[in-house]
Amino acid sequence: xxxxxxxxxxxxxxxxxxxxxxxxxxxxxxxxxxxxxxxxxxxxxxxxxxxxxxxxxxxxxxxxxxxxxxxxxxxxxxxxxxxxxxxxxxxxxxxxxxxxxxxxxxxxxxx
Amino acid sequence: xxxxxxxxxxxxxxxxxxxxxxxxxxxxxxxxxxxxxxxxxxxxxxxxxxxxxxxxxxxxxxxxxxxxxxxxxxxxxxxxxxxxxxxxxxxxxxxxxxxxxxxxxxxxxxxxxxxx
Numbered sequence: 001x002x003x004x005x006x007x008x009x010x011x012x013x014x015x016x017x018x019x020x021x022x023x024x025x026x027x028x029x030x031x032x033x034x035x036x037x038x039x040x041x042x043x044x045x046x047x048x049x050x051x052x053x054x055x056x057x058x059x060x061x062x063x064x065x066x067x068x069x070x071x072x073x074x075x076x077x078x079x080x081x082x083x084x085x086x087x088x089x090x091x092x093x094x095x096x097x098x099x100x101x102x103x104x105x106x107x108x109x110x111x
Numbered sequence: 112x113x114x115x116x117x118x119x120x121x122x123x124x125x126x127x128x129x130x131x132x133x134x135x136x137x138x139x140x141x142x143x144x145x146x147x148x149x150x151x152x153x154x155x156x157x158x159x160x161x162x163x164x165x166x167x168x169x170x171x172x173x174x175x176x177x178x179x180x181x182x183x184x185x186x187x188x189x190x191x192x193x194x195x196x197x198x199x200x201x202x203x204x205x206x207x208x209x210x211x212x213x214x215x216x217x218x219x220x221x222x223x224x225x226x227x
Binding site for chain 1 (some may be wrong): 115
């Protein structure tokens, strides 16, 4: 079946370091891909998305490119801040509503 | 704040008791979703409503679970005869179906259930 695999956390970085969180997927079709972020005590928030191969999603300095050949959607940010500390979820979606989420990767950024 | 709200935020109950959670979606949103998130896992889809109609239920939703959205606005999720395996975060999300392929889902903060 379809699935999403994320790198295990926690990931601990110093402020201004480069961030990569790996995400790979298994899918029978051509899903849309998403990154969600969950700050402590809050609900999931959409961070960025890509709906087809080679699309690049970007938001708040974060980027991810939909790579069909490697079935990947890695999240990157050039310079992280303490305020980026959160749990990040990679997800795929077919159609208009049904998500399959990864297990989440906790990011901790130290000042 | 006009986001998705959920009540209660935390619920502790004893095994065998019934519990009910409430979700208030963003007011104009016609779709509402329930997810379950266990510790160390991502959210898993449980069910969704288009207005008051429940259009899909996951196999995760056993007979002890029932969800309603009686007037197409707020929704309730009831778990009967709770079991320790029901301990999880229950997330609600809502979206506005515009007929487009993609409609963003907005998530609430969740209700954390602990079954003792």
